[in-house]
Amino acid sequence: MSSNQTSSWVEGDFDHPNEALQRSVKISLVFSFFMPTVAVALRIWARKLSGCRLFLDDYLILIALLFKYGCSIGVTMLLYNGLGSHMSMVPEKNLIVYFKIGWSNPFLYTTCVAxxxxxxxxxxxxxxxxxxxxxxxxxxxxxxxxxxxSIMVAATLNCIPISSFWDRSIDGRCINTANFNYGMQIPNIISDLIILIMPIKVVIGLPIPKTQKILLSGVFLVGGLTLIFDIVRLWVMIELTKSGPDITYYQAPTAMWTCLEAAVAIVGACLPNFRPLFKFGSGFWTQLRSSRASSKAHLNSATMNNTSSTNSISKPALTSHVSDEGTQGIEVHRYSKYMDCEK
Structure with a gap:
């Protein structure tokens, strides 16, 4: 550990750990317990207000919340087993617990994010x-x-033998930490980016006004904040690998961003389901349904006029027009139906 690294931190030991480091982790833990819990509770409440049953996506987010609790509890245990203290000051029994939690973290975190x-x-x-x-x-x-x-397999075989990960007295070989972090977080970032942009094309194709399309796209893109947290977490993980062997002392930022990233992701996943909780939202969705009804009324009127006035428009052309409009109407209807739980 270099002298300039030591001087940039307030010294801490196991009995008197670095308070600034622990404070930041504790604050992140409060948010990581509170925010996703409230978000999922509001999501279920919104279902109840709409008279909806829970869908597959609701059950999946509930499972994610349980694993998020597991991650946060793990970080809490790190606080009581050396996080914020110099590793040389942490008793051996606490170090073993600390590294066992560190070994299990990729399983809990990866499952939660998945x-x-x-x-x-x-x-x-x-x-x-x-x-x-x-x-x-x-x-x-x-x-x-x-x-x-793949992350779980790599995490399981992080060190050979496995017990050498938490028991440093055992001679073993381990995966390069920086490479493992890149392999875990870069695909995570790329998949988040793809998932964020996936619905944009479908939303643009809906026959609704442009302002409503922008608003609807914005609801889904709010989750873009998660992408920022993904990138920051990767950065602090790489910085940790450059900080030297004093892991218990320098791991606080990684623990903090790991807590916050998954919490923000759960909140972002729940946001599109909050519409029934806000009265102002009802007007927007009513307009969306009205646009479908107006489109169908206009189509029916045009069809009747064309039939009564002239036979100059061929039947195949008319059938094609009905099919196109009907497809748009079905898309809007399905979207409105599932957001409002119409029976």
Whole structure:
């Protein structure tokens, strides 16, 4: 550990850890417990207000919340086993617990993030039931599952033998930490980016005014904040690998951003489901349904006029026009139906 690194931190030991480091982690823990819990509770309440049953995406986000609790509890245990203290000052028994939690963290974190992504994809599949979206959702879901499984396999075999990860007295060989972080976080960032932009094309194709399309796209793109947290977390993880062997002392920022990233992701996944909680939203969705009704009324009127006035328009052309408009109407109807739970 270099002298300039030591001087940039307030010294701490196991009995008197760095208060600034621990304070930042404690604040992040409060947010990471509170924010996703409230978001999921509001989501379920919104279902109840709409008279809806819970859908697959709701169950998936509930599972993600449980694993999020696991991650946060793990970080809490780190605080009591040396986080913010110099590793040389931490008793051996506490170090073993500390590194066992560190070994289990990729399983809890990866599973949590995977279920968040799968919940969002299930929402897309439920709302935007068009062929290309269904195919895209299935492909991305497969990618997410493969990513999660590969991270778990790599985490399991992080060190050979496995026990050498937490028992430093055992001679073993371990995966390069920086490479493991890149392998975990870069695919995570890329998949988040793809999931964020997936619904934009379908939303643009809806026969509603441009301002409403922008508003609707904005609801889904609010989750872009998660992408920022992904990138920051990768950066602090890489910085940790450059900080030297005093892991218990320098790992606080990584623990903090790990807590916050998954919490923000759950909140972002729940936001599109909050519409029933806000009275001002009802006008927008009523307008969306009205645009469908107006489109159908206009189509029926045009069809009757064309039939009564002249036979100059051929039947195949008219059939094609009805099919195009009907497809748009079905898309709007399906979207409105699933957001409002019309029976």
């Amino acid at each position: 279920f968040i992504k799968l919940s969002i994809l299930a929402l897309y599949k439920r709302l935007f039931a068009v062929k290309h979206m269904i195919v895209a959702v299935n492909v991305m879901a497969s990618v997410v599952v493969l990513w999660a499984v």
